Amino acid sequence: ETGGLLLETTRGVLRCRGLLNCGGLQSDRIARMCGITPRVRIVPFRGEYYELIPQRKELLKGLIYPVPDPRFPFLGVHFTRTVHDIREAGPNAVLALKREGYRKSSFNSRDAAETLMYFGFWRLALRYWKTGLEEMYRSFSKAAFVRALQRLMPEIRSEDLVPGGSGVRAQALAPDGTLVDDFLIQEAPGMIHVLNAPSPAATASISIGRAIASRAGQVLGLG
Numbered sequence: 001e002t003g004g005l006l007l008e009t010t011r012g013v014l015r016c017r018g019l020l021n022c023g024g025l026q027s028d029r030i031a032r033m034c035g036i037t038p039r040v041r042i043v044p045f046r047g048e049y050y051e052l053i054p055q056r057k058e059l060l061k062g063l064i065y066p067v068p069d070p071r072f073p074f075l076g077v078h079f080t081r082t083v084h085d086i087r088e089a090g091p092n093a094v095l096a097l098k099r100e101g102y103r104k105s106s107f108n109s110r111d112a113a114e115t116l117m118y119f120g121f122w123r124l125a126l127r128y129w130k131t132g133l134e135e136m137y138r139s140f141s142k143a144a145f146v147r148a149l150q151r152l153m154p155e156i157r158s159e160d161l162v163p164g165g166s167g168v169r170a171q172a173l174a175p176d177g178t179l180v181d182d183f184l185i186q187e188a189p190g191m192i193h194v195l196n197a198p199s200p201a202a203t204a205s206i207s208i209g210r211a212i213a214s215r216a217g218q219v220l221g222l223g
C-alpha cells in the first residue's frame, strides 16, 4: 500500500508504516510471506536438559562451561544455575523434525520436509554426519549424556540427574551448509527481517534491541 504496508494476519488486516520481523523459528517464513527471498533457511535444533536432583545441588556452585568448538555455533553441554536456583545440565543439539517441537516425538511433515529438501541441510549433513549421530545418540542415551557432562564434572553420576526441559534453536543454515553464527538481518523497503540472532548473549540482550531499534529508526522512519 502507498506509504505503508497492509498485513494480512490470522487476527485480521493491519495497516502499518513498517514491519520488523523478529519471528525466531518462523522468521524465514515470515520474510518469504513478505516477498523477500531469505538468504538462509531456519533449521530447528532441539536442546534438551537434565536437572540436578535437590540432594546433589551442592555439586554446582556457579556456572561451568566448556571451551567452545569454533566449528559449531552450539557450545556443547554445560552446567547453569537458573534464577529459580534450578541446576541445569545441557543442552545437547539434536536435529528437530518440528520447528516448535519440544519433545523427542515431535514431528511436523511440513517442517521436516522443508529441512530435508534443503540443499544446505545435506551439505551440512555430509560434513558433520558423525557429530549429528552422536548428538542423537546422546539424546536417547542418558549414559552418553552423563559421559559428556563428566568431562566438566567428573563426580557427577546418572542418578544425580532427572530429565529437565528443552528448547528449540532457530538455527539459520546457508545454502552452502554453513551454520550461520553471526547476526543476519535482511532489509527491504519498509521492512527489517531479523533472520538470525544467535547465542551467546542474545537472550534479552539490550544492546541487540538497541541496534535493531536504531535500524528501525533509519529504515522504517520510526526514530
Ligand SMILES: Cc1cc2nc3c(=O)[nH]c(=O)nc-3n(C[C@H](O)[C@H](O)[C@H](O)COP(=O)(O)OP(=O)(O)OC[C@H]3O[C@@H](n4cnc5c(N)ncnc54)[C@H](O)[C@@H]3O)c2cc1C
Binding pocket: 022, 023, 024, 025, 026, 027, 030, 046, 047, 048, 091, 166, 167, 168, 169, 170, 194, 196, 197, 198, 199, 200, 201, 202, 203
Ligand atoms: C536450548 C537453548 C539454549 C540457549 N541458550 C542460550 C544462552 O545461554 N545464551 C544466549 O544468549 N542464547 C541462548 N539461546 C539462544 C536464544 O534463545 C536465541 O538466540 C534468542 O531467543 C533469539 O531471539 P529472537 O528474538 O530472534 O527469537 P525468539 O526468542 O525465538 O523470539 C521469536 C518470537 O516470535 C514469536 N513468533 C514466531 N512466529 C510468529 C508469528 N507468525 N506471529 C507472531 N509471533 C511469532 C515467537 O512466539 C517468539 O516469541 C538458547 C536457545 C536454546 C533453544
